[in-house]
Amino acid sequence: MSKLLLETKELTKTYAMGQFDVHALRSVDLKVNYGDFIAIMGASGSGKTTFMNLLGCLDKPTSGSYLLDDIEVHKMSSEQLTLIRNEKIGFVFQGFYLLARTSALENVELPLLYTKKITSHERKERAMKALETVGIADRASHFPNQLSGGQQQRVAIARAIVNDPSFILADEPTGNLDTRTSIEVMTFFQQLHRQGKTVILVTHEMDIARYANRHITFRDGRVISDKINPNPADAATDLKNMPLPETED
Amino acid sequence: MSFIGIMKIALKSLMRNKTRTFLTMLGIIIGVAAVIAMLAIGQGAQKIVEDQVNSMGTNVIMAYSNFSGTAVRQAAGGGNLITVDDVEAMRELDGLLYATPVYNSWGQLKYEGQNWRGSITGVDADYFFIRNMSIAEGDFFYGSDVENGNKVCVIGKTVADNLFGDIDPIDKVMRIRNIPFTVKGVLTEKGQSVMGNDQDDVVIAPYTTVYQRLLGRHWRVMSVMVSAQSKEQITNLQQEILDLLQARHRGTTSEEFIVSSQTELAETANEVSNTMTILLASIAGISLLVGGIGIMNIMLVSVSERIKEIGIRMAVGAGKSDVLMQFVIEAVSISIMGGIIGIILGASAAHIAGNAMDWNIVVTPWSIALSVGFSMAIGIFFGWYPAKKAANLNLIDALRYE
Numbered sequence: 128m129s130k131l132l133l134e135t136k137e138l139t140k141t142y143a144m145g146q147f148d149v150h151a152l153r154s155v156d157l158k159v160n161y162g163d164f165i166a167i168m169g170a171s172g173s174g175k176t177t178f179m180n181l182l183g184c185l186d187k188p189t190s191g192s193y194l195l196d197d198i199e200v201h202k203m204s205s206e207q208l209t210l211i212r213n214e215k216i217g218f219v220f221q222g223f224y225l226l227a228r229t230s231a232l233e234n235v236e237l238p239l240l241y242t243k244k245i246t247s248h249e250r251k252e253r254a255m256k257a258l259e260t261v262g263i264a265d266r267a268s269h270f271p272n273q274l275s276g277g278q279q280q281r282v283a284i285a286r287a288i289v290n291d292p293s294f295i296l297a298d299e300p301t302g303n304l305d306t307r308t309s310i311e312v313m314t315f316f317q318q319l320h321r322q323g324k325t326v327i328l329v330t331h332e333m334d335i336a337r338y339a340n341r342h343i344t345f346r347d348g349r350v351i352s353d354k355i356n357p358n359p360a361d362a363a364t365d366l367k368n369m370p371l372p373e374t375e376d
Numbered sequence: 377m378s379f380i381g382i383m384k385i386a387l388k389s390l391m392r393n394k395t396r397t398f399l400t401m402l403g404i405i406i407g408v409a410a411v412i413a414m415l416a417i418g419q420g421a422q423k424i425v426e427d428q429v430n431s432m433g434t435n436v437i438m439a440y441s442n443f444s445g446t447a448v449r450q451a452a453g454g455g456n457l458i459t460v461d462d463v464e465a466m467r468e469l470d471g472l473l474y475a476t477p478v479y480n481s482w483g484q485l486k487y488e489g490q491n492w493r494g495s496i497t498g499v500d501a502d503y504f505f506i507r508n509m510s511i512a513e514g515d516f517f518y519g520s521d522v523e524n525g526n527k528v529c530v531i532g533k534t535v536a537d538n539l540f541g542d543i544d545p546i547d548k549v550m551r552i553r554n555i556p557f558t559v560k561g562v563l564t565e566k567g568q569s570v571m572g573n574d575q576d577d578v579v580i581a582p583y584t585t586v587y588q589r590l591l592g593r594h595w596r597v598m599s600v601m602v603s604a605q606s607k608e609q610i611t612n613l614q615q616e617i618l619d620l621l622q623a624r625h626r627g628t629t630s631e632e633f634i635v636s637s638q639t640e641l642a643e644t645a646n647e648v649s650n651t652m653t654i655l656l657a658s659i660a661g662i663s664l665l666v667g668g669i670g671i672m673n674i675m676l677v678s679v680s681e682r683i684k685e686i687g688i689r690m691a692v693g694a695g696k697s698d699v700l701m702q703f704v705i706e707a708v709s710i711s712i713m714g715g716i717i718g719i720i721l722g723a724s725a726a727h728i729a730g731n732a733m734d735w736n737i738v739v740t741p742w743s744i745a746l747s748v749g750f751s752m753a754i755g756i757f758f759g760w761y762p763a764k765k766a767a768n769l770n771l772i773d774a775l776r777y778e
Contacts, residue, residue, distance in 0.1 A: 213693025241693035
């Protein structure tokens with residue numbers, strides 16, 4: 128039995144929109160273990176993004192509880208949440224969200240800048256190692272606008288893992304990428320998962336979700352299905368079987 | 377996160393936008409440069425006045441007849457002209473240290489082939505003490521020279537150079553309006569006065585000699601120069617001199633004599649230059665303020681165009697205080713760097729202006745401290761609001777901002 132990473136109990140989020148309350152999330156109970164590779168699915172408006180924001184400590188729940196590594200996250204102040212985000216969560220976003228006019232290496236260093244004291248040498252070393260993990264160390268000094276979409280997302284993944292977080296939270300990481308690049312990016316998530324990392328992926332594409340080991344589907348703010356995927360597809364194999372592109376970069 | 381770390385981040389983001397950073401800085405640069413230059417020029421003017429007043433002598437009081445207004449008619453009759461006897465009477469006053477009559481004249485100076493036109497001052501030997509004069513070569517003339525009306529004189533450096541050149545002027549006989557005078561000494565150099573007068577272009581001779589030999593019959597107007605024993609006695613002595621003059625010249629009013637002191641002169645001059653300094657500095661200060669508003673303006677633009685960046689930073693672990701600090705430091709860096717460049721620019725401008733006008737320009741440490749402090753305060757003051765705005769952004773909104 129693997130160790131419990133996080134647990135939500137009756138997690139609820141309600142937005143006030145004028146006179147009406149929008150129930151974005153209605154009492155969600157969920158457990159995630161270390162080493163899981165989860166795909167959270169659902170149509171837009173299903174509450175998956177709200178759930179992701181709460182899991183990522185980007186937002187606070189209206190009610191319910193959220194335990195992360197036995198920490199009662201729902202009781203924390205925004206300053207404390209900042210620390211949790213920095214130490215325990217690695218974010219990958221749909222739009223890459225890299226700082227413009229900042230080199231790939233410096234982008235990867237970013238979470239370490241706000242972390243407890245480490246030397247700049249150590250910081251560079253760790254950032255470089257993270258870039259190596261996603262096979263893009265040779266582009267360390269490039270600016271985001273000099274990188275392709277797939278490369279930018281790999282830099283973003285490197286940034287997500289540089290602080291050795293408890294889990295990686297990826298919000299539609301392939302949403303802005305073509306099919307081939309999407310699969311390429313998925314190989315890295317699978318690779319990280321095999322190395323023992325926990326990955327939580329938010330997506331609405333079944334094609335992408337099939338690489339995950341567990342599928343959780345949202346609708347109208349509730350979890351409507353939570354299934355183990357017994358035979359996840361292998362992204363590396365898929366990539367091999369794809370016809371070669373005419374040009375890369 | 378460490379302060380130095382945030383500072384690095386702030387400086388890096390400034391470097392990413394060099395042109396904008398520089399243009400923002402320009403407002404502060406001009407403001408600080410203006411303040412520094414204006415204060416330096418103002419201080420320089422004040423120092424000149426002080427030096428000037430000090431070069432006049434110590435605790436000096438001057439008395440002369442007032443020829444303006446109604447007094448003119450009486451002056452023509454000679455009723456209120458100050459006389460040598462008046463000076464002798466003054467010597468008895470309490471608190472008076474030295475006193476001398478002063479006759480001023482102009483004339484042709486000659487030595488062998490050389491010609492020079494200079495001012496001739498006829499005084500008592502006390503004059504040298506009143507004016508703190510010292511001798512570079514030779515000797516002063518003394519009371520006995522004055523009593524006997526000896527044809528001796530002491531000359532300034534300019535006169536010595538122009539008339540004698542390489543020749544040692546001591547004991548040589550020069551001609552003042554064709555009357556032979558023996559040069560007894562050359563004065564130590566004093567330099568130019570604030571009005572651009574050469575204080576070394578002088579010939580000083582016993583007043584008795586000047587009066588008898590050099591003055592025309594109709595121009596025997598005399599002024600008096602007196603020194604008080606101490607600074608505290610100046611005001612008192614001034615009044616006593618005025619009373620004495622009125623008592624000795626019957627029927628005259630206090631308006632017919634002017635008794636002024638060095639301190640009065642210094643105070644008036646200082647007041648004028650102070651007012652000017654304050655006026656100039658406040659105009660410069662306003663431009664500094666405008667520069668500060670420029671910083672706020674740019675910082676606000678910068679915050680709204682970097683909402684996404686702020687969101688990303690916050691998502692990966694930057695706290696509100698980190699974001700606040702980053703933007704405050706950016707603003708303060710702009711203002712301090714602007715301040716430093718402004719100081720350099722202002723000081724050099726002041727020096728160039730000083731050289732052009734032959735003024736002694738003083739950039740005081742406190743004016744530098746004031747500028748740096750002020751520009752830092754402006755950075756914090758005008759940077760705070762945009763920084764606060766950045767720090768208070770909603771994380772999710774900032775992150776999703778397109």
